[in-house]
Amino acid sequence: MEELTMPIYSLDSSANAVVLADVGNSYFVWGQDDFELVHERHCRIKIFNKAAFDDATFEIPYYSGAYSKEKITQLKGVTYLLENGKINEYKLDSKGIFDEKITDNLNNRKFTLPNVKEGAVIEFIYTIKTDRTTFFKEWEFQGKYPVIWSEYTARIPEYYFYKLEMQGYNPFAINEKKDGNEQFMIRWSSNIATQGNEGNRAGSASVSARTTDYRWVMKDVPAFSDDKFITTKDDYISKIKFQLQGYQYPQSAYHGVLNTWEKVTEAIYNTDGFASSMNRTGFLKDQIKVIADKYPDMATRSVAIASFLKSNVKWNGNNGYLASQTPKTVFEKKTGSAADINLLLVGMLREAGLEANPILLSTRRNGRVNQYYPMVDNFNYVIAAVRLDSTDLLLDATDAHRPSYLLPERCLNGKGRLINQKSEGRWVELENDNLKAKRLTVASLGLKDGKLAGDIIVYAKDYEAANMRSSVAEITNEDDYFKKAFKTNGIVISKHSFDNLKNIDTTLVTKLSFESEEELNNNSIIYINPILFGSFTENVFKAKDRKYPVSFPTAKEDSYMVTIDIPEGYIVDELPKSARFDLSEGGAKFSYTIGQVGTKIQVRTIVSFNKTMFLPEEYEGLKAFYAGIISKQSEQIVLKKANQ
Template sequence: MIKYIITFVTFMVALSTTAQENKHKFGEASLEEISMKAYPKDSSADAVVLYDYGETNFRYTNNNIFIVLKQHKKVKILKKSALDRASSSVLLYKVGNNEERVFDIKGFTYNLIDGKVVKDKLSKDMIFKEKSSDNYTNHKFTLPNVKEGSVIEYSYEIETPMTLSHNPKMWIFQNDIPVVWSEYRIDIPNIFYYTMLMSGYLPLAINEKKPINIRFAGSDMPGVSYRFVVENGAAFKDEPYITTALDYVSKIDFELASIDWTGVLTKNFSLDYASMNKTLLVDYNLEEQLRKTNFLKNIAKEIKAKNADTLSQWRAAKNYVFSNIKWDGKSSIYSTGLKKVFDKKEGDAGDINLLLTALLREMGYDANPLILSTRSNGYINETYALLKKFNYLVAYMNYYGKDIFLDATDEFADVGVVPTRCLNKKGWLVHPTEARFVSLIPKEQDREYKKAEFVLNEEGELSGKMSFSYAGYGAIRAKSDLKETGQEKYLEKVKKDNPSWSISKVQYSNTEPNNRAMEAAFELNINEHVTKAGNVLYLKPILSNDYAENPFKASERSFPVDFGCSLDETYMANFEIPEGYKVIEAPKSASITLPSDGGRFSYMVRVDGRKINVVSKIQLKKPIYYAEEYLFLKEFFDKIIEKNQEQVVIKKEN
């Protein structure tokens, strides 16, 4: 029985299994390729990948198993804006003496000079090795003599020991420029059982699978050969409000589920979530570490003695860990040792939040680790357990049926709220008997309230006060920004975002960690939101530049719009116009609702003598809007921008 799983997610469809050959011989470029002036299928492209070929094999040498990737890539430079594509790099991973290695980096640049193809070779002195971090090195190279019209190609081989990584490298078929041909092949001996996940929005032109004999460990053994091709792949256009591009580009990824090598090694890894859960509890020692918490006993007693109610105790535990253990900015789903972290007073997110989990347990609460994938790391697959897709850990409790999250890396995220970076659909509760998925879709909103009180003079100048109130995720963001930048730079940003404001005084309140809204109050003059023409004043009553243009510019979209959380914004302004003036025209009220009550925008202007009152309210009631809802969302923002530009016409009476 051939032991492999392939799952096709989000419209990946195998269109054909008839093998079409498109083999490019390294060291050659055709006259047609070099003469190309533009890519017919995308005239806006400044470059195009002509050929991207990857081949993965398994090698057994000196009692070690290696996963070997060979890659050959050819790119046409169409415009000067793409000249930086002449530079590339190979990132290699290392832990101790266990490291990836790269071999045989080579490349050529092809130019058409006086009707002849001239080839320049990548020399060894053009390849540089530099240390990126303790665990990564970069082999960088720049192909020579690259100009507008050049064709460049390069190839290399990466050898990864399975003791460092069990999994073949992800193959990405799609790029930020068009790809004419992307082909990936992999030959896998039957002793390895891999989960293979294919995802994205481009169809496969070729999808082949056939049994073969593979030379491995000195003998022939049965295996399977796979071949996947995407032809004429469109460029991936980055859009606003997505998690990470890797969630949407067409790609194939791998995770080792088990090894069944008779007489040598038999081991299960993460075939399913139950197996993954066991791996975390046993192999990663999560449960054992959470039992060895005696060093936290006195701290737990002191917190409980000083805080009578449950919520205060939880906050005190979180604040203790935040104040005493410095976050190094890194993420993980485990800890190398909680006592070591406690003594060192520094650790990554896994260290810190597992320590918080241990402290809560020592206080008598049933706290457990919950692992997740951050937004920048991408979605997790709920069908197949890929442990490597999880990169973050928070403390979790189920208290009388309510999900309670705690994260001691974030000073301003209150009890029950995960940081914005963690808002990524679901996490996995690591538990000996009650392991399960837990929703990360927040009940808390991003709330913002703006209030303006202004007096308008006959010269068209506005003077008055503007106050901002940030609550929910808005408060977390605003408080974090204020602390990180300081009051002076925070004010500079407000001025930069609103260049017509002349701010004379500012006051902040509720800036400390709590669940209250942060307030920012400004005294200011504004002279660019009113136009004077003779005895007529034209007032734009929406004074901020938050919605100067629509963030959604594409005519269509294939993937969701992910805001992370729902949104509620209210703007209220009162204006007093000069004596002797009268409002002769005001914007009409408007209301637009998204389908299925997904959101609402309302706008209203009321006039009472010399008083003008404006209320604008924007509600996005869902964190995620799917591709089918995109055009409605685009129209929704078009309406907001349209109303924001409308004016109140004020005329001096005779």
């Protein structure tokens, strides 16, 4: 009754829901001929308002391959409502449960709790059993809504050796590790033999095994607020992950399982859909030879081949590092996943006589790769690399709006794992400090026919140009793009155009002319904001504090140069003062320079972010840095009539 009458969550009154309790338990049982993993979950959630109704739908991913399957059992759910002073229960019906195919081997079991209303408490339980002991279920203590109690227990027998990875910024209320004991009923024909009962004789016996028993509890965990200034919430939420290092049954040798990066990369290299997709480019031999003969310079040849592939095959939006189609099928259908395209690219580069290899990586939204924990599921993407003397030229052929050497921002996430043709690997830095988001705006302002009018030219390079081209491509009408990208109150854009919009290897030039809606020539005093179309109009950092880093995908440089003609009959009454400040020992810099030269006023501002990661202890300074830029760029020039 107390949960059903709870009006708000006292520690976060803005929460649309609160997880009352989320309890998980994982342990081993003996299956038909080997150990199996069992994972149980029991969760209760309080729904405060309609904004949380969609979160009464849940997904349970499960594996279903040719030789291994996960089985979901005992799935039950119920919605509790307090109606007319009585607690009513609405149970989950089988009609509210269905399966959804994600890939050939991965599915989702989806279910929606019935009759969810404001004030409801929803509850569900389920069990998953699997013979895939490599994949011990991880546990998330934190999520979209605050959590009052989150508990995970695990019992691991002495035969299995897991490496545990804990992350997050919330403390454990309970963190226990104890020795225990478990009895397993084992058949004689199994892989484990009891003392004095070796061989394949039929029968069974009870085997006693030492266990390690874990219990982790977190209380009053705050909701995790996702934003665009992190890679992904999965990098920062409080959770525990497991990686099987190896196993050793009684009277048997130890078996290592992908416990080194060498083993991980070798396993991936030998998986169908990886190396094989780089060795089937013979059907493009003639076209590749033409390109190779035309471009003797290796770097130019590499980019030319990637450009040829981009012009013939379009990315379908799917990531991955294993090809889903043969190279010939990809080329014939003219569409494919990132793996389809970039593994084909590696093969084409090799065909052209280049030392090319794939690089496995994790996209920003997939999370960072922890180099101390070799895990296959760290990766979800692949790009190409060409060795040029002592450097690696990294290439991606999925984006038609950027040069192939300019990796998509989704790929800029620490380091990737390069695998050569001997299945040997090494780490490669994915971020290039020389490639930034560069923008230079040159403006001229003055009075024309009584209105403030002027011309602006924006020069965009590298990531700024790529992002602008992508934004233009998403909008069918260029007028709509300019209205959105250059929106300023009281200003009307009269003309606009692009130079080099389709030529992705060059600087993108944007030109526009504008005028004010209001006539100003009759005013005794004129106020002019010289930074009319600045990039810093709102402080994006509003939270009081922050527990995790701010991560920008690229470094950035934004310059603005404006010349203002002082109208005839007016003089300068007041100018903003020049200013300069920086953050984190040059990690970010801002300068504002202003001066009058005859009848002209010249203003120049430069904002540069020279690093991409700002730690939590730098957040307050970063927030103040943004506030300072916005305040300074909003200051106005004051002109008055000369005869006053």
